[in-house]
Amino acid sequence: MNGVTGRMGYRQHLVRSILAIREQGGLTLSDGSVIWPEPVLVGRNAAKLEQLAHQHGLTQYTTDLDKALEENEIYFDAQVTTARVDALKKAIHRGRHVYTEKPTAESLADALALARAAEARGIKHGVVADKLYLPGLRKLKRLVDSGFFGRILDVRIDFGYWVFEGDWQPAQRPSWNYRAEDGGGIILDMFPHWRYVLDHVIAPVRSVFAHASTHIPQRWDEQNNPYAATADDAVYGVFELEGGIVAQVNSSWTTRVDRTELVTFQVNGTEGSAVAGLRGCRVQHRATTPKPVWNPDLPVSHDFRSQWTELPDNDVYDNGFKTQWEEFLTCVVTGAEYPHNLFAGARGVQLAELGLRSAREGRRLAVEDLA
Structure with missing residues (x-):
C-alpha cells in the first residue's frame, strides 16, 4: 500500500x-x-x-x-x-x-x-x-433502474466547500492540489468521479463544456510559506449525456456550503424528480408535485423542502x-x-483532459468512445 x-x-x-x-x-x-x-x-x-x-x-x-x-x-x-x-x-x-x-x-x-x-x-x-457506493447514489440508481423518473431530462451536481487558504487557518487539502505542475486542479480531481457517476447511474457522457477558474491565486503550504496557486480551484461544467440528457456540474473548493451535504445530485424527469446526497435521497413524484406561482409581491407560501419524501434505507450500507x-x-x-x-480509469482521465481543453478553448468538445 x-x-x-x-x-x-x-x-x-x-x-x-x-x-x-x-x-x-x-x-x-x-x-x-x-x-x-x-x-x-x-x-x-x-x-x-x-x-x-x-x-x-x-x-x-x-x-x-x-x-x-x-x-x-x-x-x-x-x-x-x-x-x-x-x-x-x-x-x-x-x-x-x-x-x-x-x-x-x-x-x-x-x-x-x-x-x-x-x-x-x-x-x-x-x-x-x-462515489458509486454512497448510500445516496445507490438509492438514486435504484430509482433510475425502476423507471421512476420516466424520461430523464437533466441532472444537476453541486459539489464543494471552502478550502482555507492556509495563512490564518490550516487548509483541509494538501498544497499540491493547487499546483498544476504537481498534478493538482479540481478538474483532474473531480471530472474522473463525474465520469463514472454519470456513466453508471444516469447515461454515458457524450460532450463536455467547461469553464475553469483559479479564484484564489495565492495560498500557503504546510510550512506556512506562500505559493502561487497555478491550478484550477473551481470548474463549471455542462455535459450532454446519451439521450439528450443535460448535466450541469459545479465543482468548487471556493464555495461556502448551503446544502444538506457537501455534494447533491438532482435528477429531473417527466414522471418525477429526486435529490440525493451522501446518504439520503428525497423524491417528488409527478402526482404530488405542487403548483408554485411566481409572485414577488407576496411572501412565499410553500415550504418546498417539506414537499419531498425521504426514501427508506431498505438495506445495510457499509463504508464504500x-x-x-x-x-x-x-x-x-x-x-x-x-x-x-x-x-474505466482512462475514461475518467479522458473527460478531465477534454475538460481542461474545453476551458482553454472556450468550446464544447465531443467525448468519443475509447476503443
Missing part, C-alpha cells in the same frame, strides 16, 4: 478498508474460504511508516518499492498523481495485480498505456470508484471504500472480471 501516510490512503484505504476487513475476521467467500489481507506500508518517510505500523499493530513497512513489489501479490497506489504512472508501470511489469486511486494518470495517453499493459500482462486491475476493496480482492482470488478497471 503506497501512499498510506496521506489523508485518503490512511483514513479510507488502510483504516476503514483493509484494517476493517481484518477486524471482521477477513473476507469470507461463498465457498467458505477466507481472504486475509496482509498490508505492507510503503512510502518515502520511514519514521511516519514506522509510527503508523506501530499504531495499528502492523509489522511490515518499507521505503523500498522495488522490494515490496518482489514480495507481494497486489500493489495499491494512493500517491500524488505525478508519481502514480511510474509506480503502476513497475507493478504491472512485475505481474502484480494493481488497484489505484484516481486519476490514474495526468494524460489520456498514459492512462490508456497503463490499461493496455495491464491487460496484456493478464493481471487484475482496478480503480477506486467510491471497504465494499469496493472487498469486491476487488474477491476478483483477484476467484479470477472474476473486475468492472472498474484501468480502462
Whole structure:
C-alpha cells in the first residue's frame, strides 16, 4: 500500500478498508474460504511508516518499492498523481495485480498505456470508484433502474466547500492540489468521479463544456510559506449525456456550503424528480408535485423542502471504500472480471483532459468512445 501516510490512503484505504476487513475476521467467500489481507506500508518517510505500523499493530513497512513489489501479490497506489504512472508501470511489469486511486494518470495517453499493459500482462486491475457506493447514489440508481423518473431530462451536481487558504487557518487539502505542475486542479480531481457517476447511474457522457477558474491565486503550504496557486480551484461544467440528457456540474473548493451535504445530485424527469446526497435521497413524484406561482409581491407560501419524501434505507450500507476493496480482492482470488478497471480509469482521465481543453478553448468538445 503506497501512499498510506496521506489523508485518503490512511483514513479510507488502510483504516476503514483493509484494517476493517481484518477486524471482521477477513473476507469470507461463498465457498467458505477466507481472504486475509496482509498490508505492507510503503512510502518515502520511514519514521511516519514506522509510527503508523506501530499504531495499528502492523509489522511490515518499507521505503523500498522495488522490494515490496518482489514480495507481494497486489500493489495499491494512493500517491500524488505525478508519481502514480511510474509506480503502476513497475507493478504491472512485475505481474502484480494493481488497484489505484484516481486519476490514474495526468494524460489520456498514459492512462490508456497503463490499461493496455495491464491487460496484456493478464493481471487484475482496478480503480477506486467510491462515489458509486454512497448510500445516496445507490438509492438514486435504484430509482433510475425502476423507471421512476420516466424520461430523464437533466441532472444537476453541486459539489464543494471552502478550502482555507492556509495563512490564518490550516487548509483541509494538501498544497499540491493547487499546483498544476504537481498534478493538482479540481478538474483532474473531480471530472474522473463525474465520469463514472454519470456513466453508471444516469447515461454515458457524450460532450463536455467547461469553464475553469483559479479564484484564489495565492495560498500557503504546510510550512506556512506562500505559493502561487497555478491550478484550477473551481470548474463549471455542462455535459450532454446519451439521450439528450443535460448535466450541469459545479465543482468548487471556493464555495461556502448551503446544502444538506457537501455534494447533491438532482435528477429531473417527466414522471418525477429526486435529490440525493451522501446518504439520503428525497423524491417528488409527478402526482404530488405542487403548483408554485411566481409572485414577488407576496411572501412565499410553500415550504418546498417539506414537499419531498425521504426514501427508506431498505438495506445495510457499509463504508464504500471497504465494499469496493472487498469486491476487488474477491476478483483477484476467484479470477472474476473486475468492472472498474484501468480502462474505466482512462475514461475518467479522458473527460478531465477534454475538460481542461474545453476551458482553454472556450468550446464544447465531443467525448468519443475509447476503443
